[in-house]
Amino acid sequence: MLRLDTRFLPDFPQAFKEHGPLLLQAREALLAKRKDPQSMLGWMDLPEDTETLRRIRRYREANPWVEDFVLLGIGGSALGPKALESAFNESGVRFHYVDHVEPEPVLRLLRGLDPRKTLVNAVSKSGATAETLAALLVFLNWLRENLGEDWRRHLVLTTDPRRGALRALAEKEGLEAFSIPENVGGRFSVLSPVGLLPLAFAGMDLEALLMGARKANELALAPLEENLPLKTAFLQHLHRHLPITVFMVYSERLKYLPAWFVQLHDESLGKRDGEGNRVGTTAVPALGPQDQHAQVQLFREGPLDKLIVLVVPEGAMEDLLLPQVEGLEGEAGYLFGKGLFQLLKAEAEATYQALAEAGQRVYTLYLSEVSPYAVGWLLQHLMWQTAFLGELWRVNAFDQPGVELGKRLTFALLGRPGYGS
Numbered sequence: 001m002l003r004l005d006t007r008f009l010p011d012f013p014q015a016f017k018e019h020g021p022l023l024l025q026a027r028e029a030l031l032a033k034r035k036d037p038q039s040m041l042g043w044m045d046l047p048e049d050t051e052t053l054r055r056i057r058r059y060r061e062a063n064p065w066v067e068d069f070v071l072l073g074i075g076g077s078a079l080g081p082k083a084l085e086s087a088f089n090e091s092g093v094r095f096h097y098v099d100h101v102e103p104e105p106v107l108r109l110l111r112g113l114d115p116r117k118t119l120v121n122a123v124s125k126s127g128a129t130a131e132t133l134a135a136l137l138v139f140l141n142w143l144r145e146n147l148g149e150d151w152r153r154h155l156v157l158t159t160d161p162r163r164g165a166l167r168a169l170a171e172k173e174g175l176e177a178f179s180i181p182e183n184v185g186g187r188f189s190v191l192s193p194v195g196l197l198p199l200a201f202a203g204m205d206l207e208a209l210l211m212g213a214r215k216a217n218e219l220a221l222a223p224l225e226e227n228l229p230l231k232t233a234f235l236q237h238l239h240r241h242l243p244i245t246v247f248m249v250y251s252e253r254l255k256y257l258p259a260w261f262v263q264l265h266d267e268s269l270g271k272r273d274g275e276g277n278r279v280g281t282t283a284v285p286a287l288g289p290q291d292q293h294a295q296v297q298l299f300r301e302g303p304l305d306k307l308i309v310l311v312v313p314e315g316a317m318e319d320l321l322l323p324q325v326e327g328l329e330g331e332a333g334y335l336f337g338k339g340l341f342q343l344l345k346a347e348a349e350a351t352y353q354a355l356a357e358a359g360q361r362v363y364t365l366y367l368s369e370v371s372p373y374a375v376g377w378l379l380q381h382l383m384w385q386t387a388f389l390g391e392l393w394r395v396n397a398f399d400q401p402g403v404e405l406g407k408r409l410t411f412a413l414l415g416r417p418g419y420g421s
């Protein structure tokens with residue numbers, strides 16, 4: 001269950017009603033592109049793809065020996081699985097993410113792994129990402145050196161159905177490979193094999209995850225009054241004059257979710273529009289209660305230049321009672337006999353009120369609980385929010401031209417042929 005609370009934005013309901021035609025027009029414009037394979041809207045259909053889920057489950061069952069799962073990938077090829085595995089891994093399989101190029105942690109990882117018990121999943125839609133290719137060179141060589149001809153069973157690829165270096169490698173070596181649909185972009189791919197394959201090894205309830213995402217799809221197509229994604233897209237649109245949008249999650253299990261949202265929001269919406277104007281707001285990640293002892297100072301007394309979104313669970317899957325401890329009555333007596341979740345909820349509510357009191361524009365998305373269903377709903381909801389904003393801000397939410405120069409300069413610095421010196 002996902003519930004929007006805008007009690008500190010009293011002007012919102014009326015403004016939402018007044019902008020109804022604009023919002024419905026944006027939705028129509030987006031949906032009109034749905035049939036065009038170039039439109040990159042395939043993420044809308046992922047929650048219905050039960051055939052891929054069946055294939056992934058069969059692959060998981062055929063490989064019960066895995067004790068360490070190493071994901072090689074970056075950006076949308078790592079952030080989604082990392083966020084969900086961190087929240088829902090109950091399997092005992094250890095996960096490692098090589099989504100960087102710092103040698104020491106990679107060396108430490110290699111020295112600690114047993115290749116016979118390790119499955120490496122290289123994830124790259126393009127098959128051209130330098131960080132992922134570098135990691136693949138290391139781990140493919142490591143598997144070959146340690147396992148001989150058996151190495152092929154320990155490497156699975158997730159990539160484009162037809163193109164790119166990873167697809168070519170899979171075909172040449174007869175490797176197991178899963179496809180990222182051509183019309184699904186990286187930061188929208190968490191419900192494709194990019195997320196589903198690792199999460200199957202993490203023992204996550206993937207049916208519930210996809211069921212929640214289907215709920216978000218249903219609401220995105222609903223009439224205005226029930227249309228949660230249009231409501232939060234409009235909240236972002238109404239506050240587009242504020243340069244910062246804070247995404248603050250009150251869940252330790254979801255601590256990697258803000259990084260996933262930062263890529264989704266900033267890489268989709270930080271663009272030039274049709275007239276060449278620079279468009280976009282900056283997503284700032286935050287974690288409760290950690291940032292009550294950090295960024296909240298800035299949010300309370302710094303510039304009133306932020307739209308703040310709190311993501312707060314309303315219930316716990318299980319709670320932990322705080323015992324009485326003799327000698328701590330003075331300072332901690334008010335906690336005796338309360339549940340830890342009661343403290344989490346009180347702190348989230350207090351922060352919500354304190355931020356509103358400071359004059360920041362703030363709203364809350366309440367999750368019924370941190371469950372696969374509720375988080376699947378939230379992820380797909382945020383993808384719809386982002387896609388609607390692309391229409392409202394007249395930008396292409398599904399490309400990322402701005403990241404290309406850095407890649408070309410890297411190639412030149414490394415002397416890649418055809419990229420200058």
Ligand SMILES: O=P(O)(O)OC[C@H]1O[C@](O)(CO)[C@@H](O)[C@@H]1O
Binds near residue numbers: 186
């Ligand atoms: O999955 P790939 O093609 O390796 O891309 C990884 C990431 O790099 C980007 O393409 C940006 O360079 C992101 O959009 C993407 O999530």
